[in-house]
Amino acid sequence: MLPDFNRLKVFYHVYRLLSIAGAAGQLHLTPSAVSQHIQKLEDELKTPLFTRLPRRLVATPSSDRLFAILQPFVVGLEQGLQEIQSARSQPRGLLRLGAPVAFGETVLPRYMALYRKQHPEVRFHLELGHPSVLLPAVLQGKLDFAFADFFSGSDLDTAENRGLSSRPMVEETLILACSASYYRDRIGEEDLPRVFYEATFIAYDPFAPALRAWMKHHFNISRIKPDIVLSVESVRTVITAIENHLGLGIVPAHLVTPALDQGSIIRIESGRRPIINHIAVVQLANKIPTITEKSFIGHVEKMWRAESGKTP
């Protein structure tokens, strides 16, 4: 069993000064209290720590051994506490965060690089994946927070995810798109809702909930059975598939902006407002965010607004 730690603290000061009165001063205690502490520590360890000479203490071998253990700890502790303190006023340290694969692979590294120019003492650990794996990680304290989209049916209000809170952060416009050549060959001037019954699709899930939601929103079609020629849980793969003329797919607009601009990818539109995928920041509900977290989340928000301003 571990001894009383405060007695070790008292011992540390007494050993350094070889003086009860001196240690008492440093500890803001009375010599009496310090004397009692040392006596009880000697009792507990059943070994004398100091030989009492007139007006002087001499350390014993046990004492030397004990101090050798305490010395590096105290040094490390003072340092560590200072770092913890400084992390309250300025961002620093390791930030552990999670993000959807596409978001984490593309925009986040760029934001991180920019952020580190202002705060070089911040390091990142980024975990890519689904909310279904990221949220439990947040819940267990393995991640400080996670970006997550709740589009594809993930829900915060399940039993397992109790205790989490989310805040909308960035909004990505979801568009239905295909390659220019696919558009020319299969869509063209055809009647818009009709063509979907003949077209091929790339989806994220065999049941294609995102695609169905898009159809319902834009054309109020709910009972369509889209011809899904590829389903894959990867935005990048869907984009590549679109580029290779496999068919129509739902993608975040900001990931294909250049291709849209140069016309190699075509966006299918209806008159209605586009579907927005909200990416939210998820963290523990009761958690007091650190300055590092607040600062980086703010940075991401600002960056995103600046960039989506350029590509509306």
Place this chain on the structure above:
Amino acid sequence: MLPDFNRLKVFYHVYRLLSIAGAAGQLHLTPSAVSQHIQKLEDELKTPLFTRLPRRLVATPSSDRLFAILQPFVVGLEQGLQEIQSARSQPRGLLRLGAPVAFGETVLPRYMALYRKQHPEVRFHLELGHPSVLLPAVLQGKLDFAFADFFSGSDLDTAENRGLSSRPMVEETLILACSASYYRDRIGEEDLPRVFYEATFIAYDPFAPALRAWMKHHFNISRIKPDIVLSVESVRTVITAIENHLGLGIVPAHLVTPALDQGSIIRIESGRRPIINHIAVVQLANKIPTITEKSFIGHVEKMWRAESGKTP
């Protein structure tokens, strides 16, 4: 200023278990007390350490950092305390001792080697020198104890050496000796006290207190002015000088036993009992000796008795 160490101890247990109640059990405290400790620690460090979820705690980054400091310390402390404990029941660790040069150069290393066969966990630091340097070292706790001879006028009861206690340990017979060839040329069958007025001497001090004491004891001569051809504070040098026929010198018998046996060095004798040099163990008067000290001192005593039994 360092924080309350007991709160750190409490934190250590809470972090490991992520449970107030669990930590309370390990610490033999109530959950209430543990909860109060953590709250006050968070207050003192001005940083939250745990995020409270229903029936569960989640560590914060500050918490991780703090634990990373505590973890190696606690491991080292448990180990160290066990070693300190085991040093109470069996000899172990570093023994720092002092000894007169001759004694430390010749017999002590042999005794140490033998001792370590029984107690391989004991290591030694040996400081050679005069009581005038060894005793202050003992007084300052730099040596656990010292062997010292009080023959040459060193005294325990001076102001500086207050606080020390000595215990007679080994006795060495001091003899007056010269080389066989010197004996043949300069002593021979001459009248014993008379010859000293003509002879040459090797001494440890220009005033030769040892030599004078020997004369007084054996022949009751007190006002002789011996012809000192070499004075040197080194027993080995005196022996070498004797071997090289420089004259007569006082040496411990046990250091020249082989030479005496084979007749290359001759011992001058009177009818009286030989002068005995008491080598004493000096340590702090109030000090409780460790088992290692007691054990090694006992070993030296035993060895010495065994060896001096062979050479009476």
Place this chain on the structure above:
DNA sequence: GGGGATGGATAAGTAAAATTAATCTATTTT
């Protein structure tokens, strides 16, 4: 040397712990 000063230990009063008991919330059980 004697009187003051210094440093540590001890004995009896006060402040700060820990405990007990009660409260609150969420979860599991029936």
Place this chain on the structure above:
DNA sequence: AAAATAGATTAATTTTACTTATCCATCCCC
């Protein structure tokens, strides 16, 4: 759904630890 359980916290009393005061020894200085 109500009851029971588990875990953390809050409010009260008890126990522990700290302080003040006193004592004892040594050291220092005139």
